Amino acid sequence: MIRNKVYPFYFVGGALLLYVLFFVLPSVMGLYYAFTDWNSYSPEVNFIGLDNFALIFSSSQGYLRYISNTILFTFATIVTKTVIALGLAVLLTRGVRRLAHVHRMLIYLPAVLPMLAVSLIFKSILNPATGLLNESLRNVGLGFMAQKWLVDINWAMPSVIGVDTWKGIGYIMVILIAGIEAIPREYYEAAEIDGASGWQAFWRITIPLLMPVLAVVTVLNLLYGLKVFDVVFVLTKGGPGHATDTVYTIIFDEFSKGRYGVATALSSLLFVAMIGLGYFVIRFMHRDTEA
Template sequence: MEDSKYTLAFVVPAFSIYLIFFILPCIAQIFVAFTDWSLDFFNNPQFNGIDNFKMMFTDPVFFKALTNTIYYTVVTTVLKVSLGLAFAVILNRKLKFTNIYRAIIFSPIMVSTVVVALIFNAIYHPERGLLNLFLRGIGLGALAKPWLLDVKYAMNAACVMDIWIGTGMLMAIFLAGIQAIPKDYYEAAVIDGANEFKKFFKITLPLIFSSLTVNTALGLIAGLKVFGSIFALTNGGPNDATQVVGTFLFRYFGQGMIGYTAAVGLVFTIFISLVSFFQIGWMRKKEVEL
């Protein structure tokens, strides 16, 4: 009896916070999505059926934001997972200063997103930015661009920043997976004459597929729900070139369109859930047990 009291004493406060700040707002969002609630009708919201959803699917800015979000998610996830795996394989070896290299690659995740965005704003500055100064310094001034001011380069520049931030975390997860593989497998492969490529594709990759599943899910979710880095770096500009669903919601919510943003948020939440569900389900089937 005493044990159950202690359990409730710990569970109830945590569950209450989760209920108030997550479950209830999610339930409220479903109802608000079907109203015309806005700052113009703040005290008298009216049920408007699926009007918000019709508006969303005829809004060209929404489709631009959705396209940008998907592009951003695919590019950052593929490159973060690939680089994280490559660094994990390399830094799993007994190299000099291995721990220092691991710390350097991992450290960006510990820096505030806003601070990183300010740093990259300075790096990408068209005149005084370190990137353009470096290119001009080595005689490649023709490659210097207004990276965040040109619609052709802004989204890719934002992707580079996210890759720099997130690769270290995925590397750490891959590294943990690699180090959990028994050494006997590699010793047997060496006896059979397997080279490094065969050991990687026949032993390492199949046995860390669970880590690959987790990292891919983390990359997809982080990419789809991106907001802070884009908002701090470009605020969706120039000309909506980096507009993502997160900044799109912030813009319309700031304009007082509460019902409309609730509808967009509801649809996008379902979209993220479906993508995550099918990605994890498909990759789980390919995992190999140790």
């Protein structure tokens, strides 16, 4: 009784109102509009049942490809970011003493920059004729490795994944470093006394004790990957062909063409998929506030 007076609910009201109005309500509305022919050409909105979903899941349209592109991007970036960031985290906590914090600061730097700016910079670096990457490869005699990165249909997706990895590693590395630093030093000292090599210590101590943090990092990368937009939009606009189009870029595309029904159906699919994932995220991230 008293509690409701000391902690009145109107404190929650402002945040709840904004959040529900601009994020929950559109998602719920989306579940209805996904079954309509809502578009920019006519003011009428008709219920058309599962037509939008039939379109999305028909193999003659490109949508399945955009969905698989998104999954491929997500899976690839989870692997590349986690593996490289883990390597750097171990290097900067156990391999390098001198200037470790400077390295940490520099490697994290790209993570705070706007993705838009990063993508523009890499548009230049990956330019096939004049870009720094191909130039450097040619200068060190590795000209045969030069590619038409963003233009070649086979290289476009790996290039986008590469740029996204470059920007994302720092963030993951910082979290992993915090995780490694939380492992008691005595474990490593004991292992050393018992004659374990650094490699053994890594597999037997670091990896098992880091599992919860690795799980969190994977979930963060997963949530990011499924919603990827900026890097694709700026680097390739989904091209060449539709080689790099993802769910979010295609939603924007459909939206620009005024095909709101299809765009909403796609959005709702992602929504339902991620509600499930969101449940796990909350369970992970929420552990420490439970006690």
